[in-house]
Amino acid sequence: MTIKDIARLSGYGIGTVSRVLNNHSDVSDKARKKIMGVIEESNFQPNSNARQLKRQAASSLSIIVKGNQNMLFADILEKMQMLLSKNGEIAEVSYIDEDANEVECALMLCRERNPKGIIFLGGNLDYFDEFEGIDVPCILVTNSAGSLNISNLSSFYTDDEAAAYKVGSYFIKKGHKKIGVVGGILSATQISSLRYAGCIRSFQENNIPFDEKKGYVQCRFSMEDGYQAMKKLLKNMPDVTAVIALSDTIAVGAMRAICDAGKKVPDDISVIGFDGISLSNYCIPRLTTIKQDTEKMAREGVELMLRQIHYPDEGRDVSIPFKLLERESVRNL
Amino acid sequence: MTIKDIARLSGYGIGTVSRVLNNHSDVSDKARKKIMGVIEESNFQPNSNARQLKRQAASSLSIIVKGNQNMLFADILEKMQMLLSKNGEIAEVSYIDEDANEVECALMLCRERNPKGIIFLGGNLDYFDEFEGIDVPCILVTNSAGSLNISNLSSFYTDDEAAAYKVGSYFIKKGHKKIGVVGGILSATQISSLRYAGCIRSFQENNIPFDEKKGYVQCRFSMEDGYQAMKKLLKNMPDVTAVIALSDTIAVGAMRAICDAGKKVPDDISVIGFDGISLSNYCIPRLTTIKQDTEKMAREGVELMLRQIHYPDEGRDVSIPFKLLERESVRNL
DNA sequence: CTGAAAGCGCTTACAG
DNA sequence: CTGAAAGCGCTTACAG
Numbered sequence: 001m002t003i004k005d006i007a008r009l010s011g012y013g014i015g016t017v018s019r020v021l022n023n024h025s026d027v028s029d030k031a032r033k034k035i036m037g038v039i040e041e042s043n044f045q046p047n048s049n050a051r052q053l054k055r056q057a058a059s060s061l062s063i064i065v066k067g068n069q070n071m072l073f074a075d076i077l078e079k080m081q082m083l084l085s086k087n088g089e090i091a092e093v094s095y096i097d098e099d100a101n102e103v104e105c106a107l108m109l110c111r112e113r114n115p116k117g118i119i120f121l122g123g124n125l126d127y128f129d130e131f132e133g134i135d136v137p138c139i140l141v142t143n144s145a146g147s148l149n150i151s152n153l154s155s156f157y158t159d160d161e162a163a164a165y166k167v168g169s170y171f172i173k174k175g176h177k178k179i180g181v182v183g184g185i186l187s188a189t190q191i192s193s194l195r196y197a198g199c200i201r202s203f204q205e206n207n208i209p210f211d212e213k214k215g216y217v218q219c220r221f222s223m224e225d226g227y228q229a230m231k232k233l234l235k236n237m238p239d240v241t242a243v244i245a246l247s248d249t250i251a252v253g254a255m256r257a258i259c260d261a262g263k264k265v266p267d268d269i270s271v272i273g274f275d276g277i278s279l280s281n282y283c284i285p286r287l288t289t290i291k292q293d294t295e296k297m298a299r300e301g302v303e304l305m306l307r308q309i310h311y312p313d314e315g316r317d318v319s320i321p322f323k324l325l326e327r328e329s330v331r332n333l
Numbered sequence: 334m335t336i337k338d339i340a341r342l343s344g345y346g347i348g349t350v351s352r353v354l355n356n357h358s359d360v361s362d363k364a365r366k367k368i369m370g371v372i373e374e375s376n377f378q379p380n381s382n383a384r385q386l387k388r389q390a391a392s393s394l395s396i397i398v399k400g401n402q403n404m405l406f407a408d409i410l411e412k413m414q415m416l417l418s419k420n421g422e423i424a425e426v427s428y429i430d431e432d433a434n435e436v437e438c439a440l441m442l443c444r445e446r447n448p449k450g451i452i453f454l455g456g457n458l459d460y461f462d463e464f465e466g467i468d469v470p471c472i473l474v475t476n477s478a479g480s481l482n483i484s485n486l487s488s489f490y491t492d493d494e495a496a497a498y499k500v501g502s503y504f505i506k507k508g509h510k511k512i513g514v515v516g517g518i519l520s521a522t523q524i525s526s527l528r529y530a531g532c533i534r535s536f537q538e539n540n541i542p543f544d545e546k547k548g549y550v551q552c553r554f555s556m557e558d559g560y561q562a563m564k565k566l567l568k569n570m571p572d573v574t575a576v577i578a579l580s581d582t583i584a585v586g587a588m589r590a591i592c593d594a595g596k597k598v599p600d601d602i603s604v605i606g607f608d609g610i611s612l613s614n615y616c617i618p619r620l621t622t623i624k625q626d627t628e629k630m631a632r633e634g635v636e637l638m639l640r641q642i643h644y645p646d647e648g649r650d651v652s653i654p655f656k657l658l659e660r661e662s663v664r665n666l
Numbered sequence: 667c668t669g670a671a672a673g674c675g676c677t678t679a680c681a682g
Numbered sequence: 683c684t685g686a687a688a689g690c691g692c693t694t695a696c697a698g
Contacts, residue, residue, distance in 0.1 A: 002675055013685040018677055028683055043466075045444050049386040050675035053690050068411060074402045093428060111378050133376075223615040256615040282556040282589040284617050335691055346669040351693055361667055383691035386674050668698085675690105682684085 001044050010038040021046055052114060061091040061305065062115035064105055066122035067098040070221070071249065071277040072292065073121040076141060079298035080119065087306055091119070098221070099188065103127040106134055116309050119301060125190060128153075137308035139301045142292065143190065146317030154304055154316045156297045160191055160274075163290045163322045164198025167244055167272050170324060172206045175333030176242035176270065179208065181216045182229040182254055183246030192218075195246050195274065215240075219250065226253025234261050241269060241333060248273035248280040251287055255329070266331040276325060285328035293320050334377050343371040354379055385447060394424040394638065395448040397438055399455035400431040402555070404582065404610040405625065406454040409474060412631035413452065420639055424452070431554070432521065436460040439467055450638050458523055461486075470641035472634045475625065476523065479650030487637055487648045489630045491655045493524055493607075496623045497531025499657055500577055500605050505539045508666030509575035509603065512541065514549045515562040515587055516579030525551075528579050528607065548573075552583065559586025567594050574602060574666060581606035581613040584620055588662070599664040609658060618661035626653050 003021070007014040012031055019027050020035045038044075061084065065073050077093065084091050092115070096105050106118050107130070117137040128148055138153045145155040171179055181199050184192025196216070203210040214236035219229035226245060230253065233240060243258075245251035251273030255265050265271050265285055273280055276291030297320050307313060336354070340347040345364055352360050353368045371377075394417065398406050410426065417424050425448070429438050439451050440463070450470040461481055471486045478488040504512055514532050517525025529549070536543040547569035552562035559578060563586065566573060576591075578584035584606030588598050598604050598618055606613055609624030630653050640646060 003677095004675080014676080015678080015685055015687095016683085019684090022677080026683060031683080045440070047386070047444060047675050049382045050690085051677080053380070053382040053386055053692085054675080054677045069404070069407045071402070078401060095426060095428070107378075111381060223611055227615065252612070252615050256617065259617055278556055279585070279612070282560065282585050284589065284592055336693095337691080347692080348669055348671095348694080349667085352668090355693080359667060364667080380691050383674085384693080386676085387691080387693045669696105670698105671696090672694090674692085677690090678688090680685105680687090682686105 001042055003044075003046065006035065006038050006042065006044055009042065010035045060115060061089055061117050061119065062106070062109045063091045063093040063119045063121065064102050064109070065093060065095045066100070066102055066120075067221075068095050070098070070122070071279065072142070072247075072275045072294065075277060076121055076294045076298050079294060080302050083298060083302040087302075089306070098122075101127045103130050103134070106138070110134055110136070117305050119305060137305060137313075139305050141297050141301050144317055144319070145315075149315075151315050152308075154301075154308075154318070156301045156304075156318050156320055158290075158292045158322045159319045160194035161198040161201070163274065163324075164195040164244070165202045166198075166324055167274075167290060168199045168202025168208075169206070171242045171244070171270065171272070171330070172202065172208060174242075174270070174330060177208055177333075178237060178240050179203070179210065179215070179242045179244065180233045180237050180240045181244045181246070182233055183217075183219050183221065183226060183250035185218045185220065192246055199244055221247050221249055223249055223253035223256070226250030227257045228253075230254035230257035231261070234258070242330075243269060243271045245271060245273045248275045248277045248287060248289055251289070251329075252279065252283055255283065255285075255287075266329050270330040272330060276323075280325075281327070288327045288330045289325055291323045291325045293322065296320050334375055336377075336379065339368065339371050339375065339377055342375065343368045393448060394422055394450050394452065395439070395442045396424045396426040396452045396454065397435050397442070398426060398428045399433070399435055399453075400554075401428050403431070403455070404612065405475070405580075405608045405627065408610060409454055409627045409631050412627060413635050416631060416635040420635075422639070431455075434460045436463050436467075439471070443467055443469070449642050452634060452638060457521075470638060470646075472638050474630050474634050477650055477652070478648075482648075484648050485641075487634075487641075487650065489634045489637075489651050489653055491623075491625045492652045493527035494531040494534070496607065496655045496657075497528040497577070498535045499531075500607075500623060501532045501535025501541075502539065503657060504575045504577070504603065504605070504663070505535065505541060507575075507603070507663060510541055510666075511570060511573050512536065512543065512548070512575045512577065513566045513570050513573045514577045514579070515566055516550075516552050516554065516559060516583035518551045518553065525579055532577055554580050554582055556582055556586035556589070559583030560590045561586075563587035563590035564594070567591070575663075576602060576604045578604060578606045581608045581610045581620060581622055584622070584662075585612065585616055588616065588618075588620075599662050603663040605663060609656075613658075614660070621660045621663045622658050624656045624658045626655065629653050 003014050003017050006017045020032050102123050120140045123140050123143045140155040144157040145153050186193050217229040217233045219225035245254050251271050258269050273287050273289040276289050280287040280289045336347050336350050339350045353365050435456050453473045456473050456476045473488040477490040478486050519526050550562040550566045552558035578587050584604055591598055591602050606620050606622040609622050613620040613622045
């Protein structure tokens with residue numbers, strides 16, 4: 001069933017059918033009615049490849065999410081889609097692996113789907129040197145792209161270094177001196193490096209001794225990895241009293257490992273996570289964590305995108321305030 | 334940059350360029366080399382809309398996932414993608430809302446992307462009466478489509494009724510008599526209805542009194558909803574000793590609510606979940622749950638899809654055995 | 667082995 | 683308000 005069939009069936013030309021399909025105003029009511037009838041009856045749906053090919057015009061937005069299982073991104077995505085649909089925009093979302101190249105993915109999207117704009121949930125700055133092929137407005141969320149200085153690339157991010165510094169300082173203020181860090185593979189993700197750097201700075205400024213070899217166990221962002229990393233940390237530092245987990249997911253795994261080692265959170269070991277995903281408020285004990293303001297990231301990101309679609313604009317690089325949520329997983333020493 | 338430019342730049346015709354692009358054998362080495370050089374140099378990428386429009390031939394598989402935050406589906410998806418890529422197949426995945434119409438989505442995909450086959454992760458049988466427009470092989474996972482009798486629709490599922498029956502009976506065998514059920518909105522999801530029916534059957538066969546009005550609190554599949562539902566159940570049935578949560582996510586919320594009410598799992602109240610997602614093994618206490626065999630679902634689903642792509646075949650409706658994982662959230666009464 | 671041409675299903679000036 | 687026609691960027695018989 002093609003537009004030709006509809007034209008034949010309705011007795012009009014394909015041009016008129018196309019106009020009806022695209023809601024143009026210059027069609028007689030009679031023609032519109034007749035054609036609509038045939039379309040509905042035959043359940044016709046225009047071929048979107050032909051449509052895209054012809055109009056070369058952008059139809060929707062694209063969102064690229066790094067990681068299938070990332071609960072933080074799932075949260076932001078949900079909020080963004082709500083805002084977008086409230087503004088009459090549709091977004092196609094593509095999930096890629098946590099380590100995959102998002103810019104390559106964006107390039108492909110540009111060719112195939114021709115989006116009006118692209119939102120990246122998570123990103124690795126290393127990949128962005130191929131960015132020149134992309135000329136629609138882009139927004140990167142949770143990472144800063146400020147250092148790249150690309151005019152059609154904005155970013156909304158949490159200051160991870162400062163957040164981690166706050167976590168470290170908080171532990172120290174609570175009297176902790178034997179602090180360990182689990183999670184994040186430094187070479188792979190900027191977020192980990194930034195958070196780790198913040199931890200280190202807090203230790204140094206407060207003269208807290210820290211043995212990088214023993215006190216820091218790298219791992220991927222999953223519960224199982226957090227679990228294994230914590231077990232290792234417990235071996236490296238049997239007297240550890242406070243653990244900074246570089247994400248909530250890792251923290252949940254770490255708390256389980258602490259429990260399995262016969263210790264209690266926070267009585268024996270205190271734990272703080274990052275992100276503030278929903279789970280952090282339902283685990284037992286409730287996790288003290290850095291809450292990223294996903295609400296604000298989603299809102300400001302979408303607003304800027306909507307604006308830029310219409311009026312090309314300078315890129316922005318906006319740090320979104322975070323908050324340390326004090327809950328049940330930390331005790332005073 | 335189009336195929337025409339490449340033809341001009343290389344001194345060959347567009348037909349030859351196209352043949353090189355599609356790896357046809359009937360091209361001279363000289364031409365291939367020259368053209369490849371130009372392609373690489375100019376970083377040319379064929380327009381996939383034109384390609385799709387022309388060849389009308391299926392290129393990849395599609396996977397439709399119902400729910401962004403569904404950790405069970407994320408797990409199955411990951412396994413399927415691994416298997417698919419091992420077999421040289423690529424799958425495009427589309428996420429839709431937990432309540433959205435997956436058949437509508439599939440129909441759109443068929444028009445736009447022309448997939449070789451479609452895999453549904455989750456599905457609502459009510460939507461499948463519009464299925465006739467789809468004629469590629471389809472696989473539905475975690476639901477049974479057997480009752481539909483559609484020849485190009487197979488399903489791999491857990492027998493939810495039997496699983497719930499087993500959970501109910503297990504509690505009863507452990508001496509529990511005051512049993513509550515949280516989660517799942519019966520009118521919205523078949524899975525909930527099936528699981529609930531299994532619970533009821535176990536109660537009836539064992540003469541356990543059950544007041545549907547008080548003992549069953551419906552809720553959506555999230556921790557927050559599980560939390561609220563459990564609070565309500567606690568009010569309805571202050572003497573409840575065992576809770577069947579219709580998913581692990583709900584169970585985690587429920588355990589938190591129990592804890593906030595000053596009670597302990599499993600000492601005061603036992604909890605069992607469904608699905609066996611990763612989290613169920615890291616929460617405190619570890620959750621006793623029905624483990625769906627995602628490994629097997631993924632493997633058998635992908636295998637059948639691969640076979641059907643090549644040799645059209647009858648649909649199958651296969652129940653995948655589940656397992657009750659006995660962990661730490663249940664006690665003997 | 668190669669090129670010229672038809673055609674995939676649409677949209678949109680253009681002419682009436 | 684409407685139709686005939688050009689053309690989006692490809693692929694693939696067809697003819698050589």
